[in-house]
Amino acid sequence: MKTQLVLGAAVVTLFASNLLTGCKSGEDEKKKGADSTQVAEKKAGPGDPIKYDSSKRYIFLTWDDAPQPPGTNVCKQVFQEQGVKATFFMVGMHQLDHRRKLIVDSLRNAYPQFLIANHSYTHGFRNNYRSFYAHADSAVNDFLKAQEELKIPVKIIRLPGNNNWVSKGEIRGPKTPREVCKRLDSLGFKVVGWDLEWRFKGNSTPIQSADEMVAEVNNKFDNFTSYEPNAVVILAHDRMFAGKQYADSLRKFISVLKQDPRNVFETIDHYPMVQK
Template sequence: MKTSIYHPIILLFLFVNLLFSSCNSFQTENIFEETPSLTNSSIQSDNNDSIASIDSLKNDSIQLSMDKHIQTQQNIIDSTKLYIYLTFDDGPFKGSEKINRIISEEQIKATVFIVGLNSYTKRLQQHIDDYKANQYIEVANHTFSHANRNKFVGYYKQPSVVLEDVIRNDSMFTFKNRFVRLPGRNVWHLGKQTKYDYDQASRNSANYLAEHKYYILGWDYEWRRLNKNHPLENPSKIYDGIVSRLKNHETLNKNHMVLLMHDDMFDNDHDAEKLRELIRLIKQNKDFIFEVASNYPIEIS
């Protein structure tokens, strides 16, 4: 009888299959029990490692040249002079073109801190190219996203996100220095010298950037416009404020004044000429020397 021949074979096959399934199920359960879940903290750690590796080569090469430059710069600072650092934030904007032209025509040094996210048209990208081509202008890092479009509180709670934002901007524009200005925060971290005017979160972010060999430049005085409908303050008033703060030692470092401005302040010819007026007032005082951010005094050892 044929069925009697195959019946035990079928039973044996079913038994082996059942045994294999049980073992496979047991192994699968053990795999999930022993494999740790990929938590946010582990993802964050992986991201930190990735960020560090991306930045490491440029970090090392530029840091060596920056250290040498800083040490050299300390030896040529004239203690009898007053140093003024004109800095412009948030470009590129419409006003960037006028800033670039006036700085070139007046032949004085200045630093622009640019935001990658703002260069979203060919015209705005051209403003960056013009800045980089200007022998009097130093281009520096103001992060790519400007704190995720001014979401400051959440942004500074994650120092690794801030670093990633800085590196993204750096990779976009290939800055020739390691100077950064934090969005919306007057924070300084220059070698051994620090000053924090804001919360612990922004302090932690500045410290984290410093660990990755960045220099954080704040400001001593700001020339600002309250809103678009409000006129710019008179240049002579700003000049008097600069002189007064230097005289009364109200700056981070004696005889050194970092002035903050923004590109969008000078988006029309009338306001742009106010910038020229301020520059000429400063130039008339022979005690002043215009400098760029990377020549600011830093104690690195």
């Protein structure tokens, strides 16, 4: 009888222990799940800084005047095929119809592969740069209108028609837009220029071949002639690559650069000057 009582007590103790362990395990799983949710919530967004690797060469593909279908769509497809990041500098008046707004939305929602940034609303009063920069109030308002209507997630601008760099009171580049640069800087915007351009003739025909562009990129890195060391900003325009032969040239350009393990493609919110 005594033995039976001892065994019974042991069973009860074991049951209680398992019950407590089960509860604790459930609590741990809940806590683990909560921690996972917190990690997911901390996912990097536009403008969040990254850590640089000094052994790498950072390439920033920045395409101006978007959205310009079919060029914008073609470039997007090539970048997706190649698995590289790129930035599209948007012009507000280019998204007036529903079809183009869908392109802007698709790019905005594709971060971190793609980033949209500000290239003014009217493209410098429709390419009349002298008048645009001579009227600083109107020019700044033009950028602010583009920022709002395009729902641009970062305060990064490229000036139409001028290769200027602006950050925290430091202004480099042509003097014509200087007053506009000062005002944009006071509003917390960074202005980003470019190190080399994939030029075009006529309205949209690329001048350099893919191999020539690769050579220019390597020359910038090898001779340390870019604005920031170990970082090269490339300017091109969406409409240049609408045709198949030019899309193939863009595809080849990226493919060759990818063969060098040092090369990393990033969006312009991760450019060193912008992160400072």
